[in-house]
Amino acid sequence: MYTLKPETAEDWWEVEALYDLCFAPGRTALSSYRLRDGVDPVKGLSLVARDENGILAGAIRFWPVLVGGTPALLLGPVAVHPTRQGEGLGGLLIQSSLERGRAEGWDRVMLVGDAPYYRRFGFEKLEGVIMPPPTNPDRVLGYALRDGAWDGVRGEVTRIDA
């Protein structure tokens, strides 16, 4: 059994260590991190999953970005500890945070990731949404939290404070 809670400042370094474990070295060199530098993750949507002993099993973070000047959530990183993968926790973190995002009035979510994984949650390739290079455009995916929320939303993805 896992308990999902919004990430707090006390969770920060533990989540960083989990991401270091789960991703290839150099993850912070990815272009998506330039959208995150110095910007706080979205509170309430960025979640930690702990087991009954309080051990961190998975985490998801979201950042606010602009797409052609229109606000959107940038999902990620999301990671589940290697010993806990394949139990549905990644799916639980994603579904739960998307529901929270919708409830809090966000309209659209994007990410850079594997379409074969994220398709099951309703993510589709975004046309005309340009991440900072180098990013494979086939990995730029979006999900509308409200019907039609991505219609006509195009352009460069920029930092919220750009």
Ligand SMILES: CC(C)(COP(=O)(O)OP(=O)(O)OC[C@H]1O[C@@H](n2cnc3c(N)ncnc32)[C@H](O)[C@@H]1OP(=O)(O)O)[C@@H](O)C(=O)NCCC(=O)NCCS
């Ligand atoms: C991706 C990740 C968060 C999924 O967490 P999880 O708890 O194992 O996921 P779930 O149990 O909800 O789902 C497991 C399913 O997803 C599939 N899956 C996992 N990663 C996948 C990928 N990159 N592409 C396609 N399918 C993937 C598994 O094969 C499994 O398929 P099944 O349901 O048909 O058996 C986890 O594997 C992880 O932390 N990976 C390393 C970090 C990472 O790559 N994060 C995502 C960045 S794009």
